[in-house]
Amino acid sequence: MRLNSLLSTTARWARAALALAGTVLLTGCDLNFWRMDGHQSTIAVDGPVARSQRDLFYVTCWVTLVIFIIVGSVLAYATIKFRARSSADEHAEPPEQGHGNPMIELGLIGASVLALVIIAIPTLSAIWYTHDVPEADKSNAYDVTATGYQWWFRFDYPNEQIPGSGTLNTSNELVIPAGRPVRIQLRSVDVIHSFWIPKLAGKVDMIPNRGNFLWLKADAPGYYWGQCAEYCGDSHAVMRFRVIALGPKEFNDWLNQQMAPARNVTVAGAAAAKPQFASYRKDFKQNERGWSDRFELNPLDSWRAHQEVDAKGEDAALIQQGRQIFNAKSCVNCHTVRGNDGSGINGPNLTHVGARTTIAGGLLENTPEQVARWLRHPDQVKPGNKMYYGVNKMAGYLKLGDDGFPVRDQNDNYVPNITLTEDDITALVAYISSLK
Numbered sequence: 084m085r086l087n088s089l090l091s092t093t094a095r096w097a098r099a100a101l102a103l104a105g106t107v108l109l110t111g112c113d114l115n116f117w118r119m120d121g122h123q124s125t126i127a128v129d130g131p132v133a134r135s136q137r138d139l140f141y142v143t144c145w146v147t148l149v150i151f152i153i154v155g156s157v158l159a160y161a162t163i164k165f166r167a168r169s170s171a172d173e174h175a176e177p178p179e180q181g182h183g184n185p186m187i188e189l190g191l192i193g194a195s196v197l198a199l200v201i202i203a204i205p206t207l208s209a210i211w212y213t214h215d216v217p218e219a220d221k222s223n224a225y226d227v228t229a230t231g232y233q234w235w236f237r238f239d240y241p242n243e244q245i246p247g248s249g250t251l252n253t254s255n256e257l258v259i260p261a262g263r264p265v266r267i268q269l270r271s272v273d274v275i276h277s278f279w280i281p282k283l284a285g286k287v288d289m290i291p292n293r294g295n296f297l298w299l300k301a302d303a304p305g306y307y308w309g310q311c312a313e314y315c316g317d318s319h320a321v322m323r324f325r326v327i328a329l330g331p332k333e334f335n336d337w338l339n340q341q342m343a344p345a346r347n348v349t350v351a352g353a354a355a356a357k358p359q360f361a362s363y364r365k366d367f368k369q370n371e372r373g374w375s376d377r378f379e380l381n382p383l384d385s386w387r388a389h390q391e392v393d394a395k396g397e398d399a400a401l402i403q404q405g406r407q408i409f410n411a412k413s414c415v416n417c418h419t420v421r422g423n424d425g426s427g428i429n430g431p432n433l434t435h436v437g438a439r440t441t442i443a444g445g446l447l448e449n450t451p452e453q454v455a456r457w458l459r460h461p462d463q464v465k466p467g468n469k470m471y472y473g474v475n476k477m478a479g480y481l482k483l484g485d486d487g488f489p490v491r492d493q494n495d496n497y498v499p500n501i502t503l504t505e506d507d508i509t510a511l512v513a514y515i516s517s518l519k
């Protein structure tokens with residue numbers, strides 16, 4: 084008896100210690116359980132399409148919760164009430180099995196049908212709603228095309244034609260007008276990807292040789308996180324992108340700035356002060372990818388700050404040297420800097436790359452250190468990426484097909500063999516950072 088009570092006291096203390104240790108551990112990870120408003124939350128959403136998807140999720144959750152409680156209580160009641168109380172009970176014959184009472188059977192069928200109908204009505208209306216922009220809002224819609232590549236996204240703006248240079252396009256950061264429906268045509272040049280901006284809408288597959296479609300709307304200006312949601316190869320997990328929603332004037336200004344050709348810095352600036360770059364991952368400490376909490380700014384303000392040109396900190400001679408290396412080292416074969424050099428379509432358009440807050444599919448913060456790191460070893464930063472392997476692991480360069488869509492050039496077996504010295508990298512970084 085004494086041993087028993089000793090054991091139970093010990094067990095009580097052990098349980099308390101375990102609970103305490105568990106709580107302490109949980110405070111270490113920002114679980115954010117009650118708010119669920121992380122960057123990629125589907126619960127704290129910012130647009131009507133994601134809201135309709137979330138509401139549907141709630142309906143299903145509540146219906147299944149009610150079913151769970153009813154079934155669980157009946158099971159618990161039967162288990163306790165009819166448990167074996169003696170050894171005679173344990174060896175008793177099972178009671179006579181009766182076929183159900185028609186009222187109960189009909190009742191159960193009716194209840195199941197009711198549960199399905201409760202789920203079906205909002206499901207169908209959500210399918211209709213997300214299928215296309217509502218008629219009343221159609222005239223207000225804006226069009227973009229998103230194309231998946233291993234492992235980054237390209238965005239085309241078909242409404243914005245640049246005389247002599249085709250459609251405005253950019254990559255990895257999709258800038259959209261806030262408060263307006265945005266129609267997104269989804270395509271893929273290689274494998275299947277899936278387009279997902281948890282706070283706004285998704286997921287819809289991007290399938291080679293098939294056009295898919297998604298629409299979304301951001302309630303207000305903001306900075307949103309997106310992600311490829313379907314396994315697509317080595318670096319699938321870091322195939323990310325950002326969506327920046329802007330008010331009408333700011334969006335228009337952004338379009339104008341993007342339509343302009345690349346900057347060509349030739350006049351030497353004043354003092355060589357380092358440009359300041361703003362970081363927006365305020366809940367992440369500095370780590371090897373360069374995310375820092377230097378600026379506890381809201382991400383949209385950081386993005387805005389990043390659009391500014393800091394001419395004072397620029398070294399024109401170094402930038403010009405970078406531009407020469409960009410030509411000499413065959414970067415031009417895969418990249419376009421409209422107005423300056425190159426017409427390659429294998430990699431992201433770099434015309435205004437300096438104004439993006441991220442590079443390499445949203446993996447790295449766009450700072451000089453991280454750009455240098457990318458150029459030094461793209462393969463180590465992002466395993467299997469096509470900048471490092473180039474075309475030698477593929478059938479050939481991309482070229483524009485008959486319908487204006489990129490296809491592999493099967494006759495091209497060029498293998499890039501790029502070797503860069505640290506001096507080359509410094510110059511290239513200066514050039515790339517100047518392209519705002």
Ligand code: HEC
Pocket residue numbers: 233234235254255409412413414415416417418429430431436439441442443444445454458465468469470471472473474499501503511515
């Ligand atoms: C064989 C084609 C190819 C060559 C040659 C090439 N790149 Fe790339 N580059 C790519 C691809 C593909 C990506 C996208 C990789 C990813 O994010 O998965 C990329 C990404 C980049 C990025 C990041 C852009 C962004 O918005 O994410 C920069 C900067 C860049 N390249 C600069 C260069 C420079 C400088 C050179 C020449 C030294 C070069 N590239 C040569 C294909 C190429």
Ligand SMILES: [Cu+2]
Pocket residue numbers: 231234275276277311312313314315319322
């Ligand atoms: Cu993908």
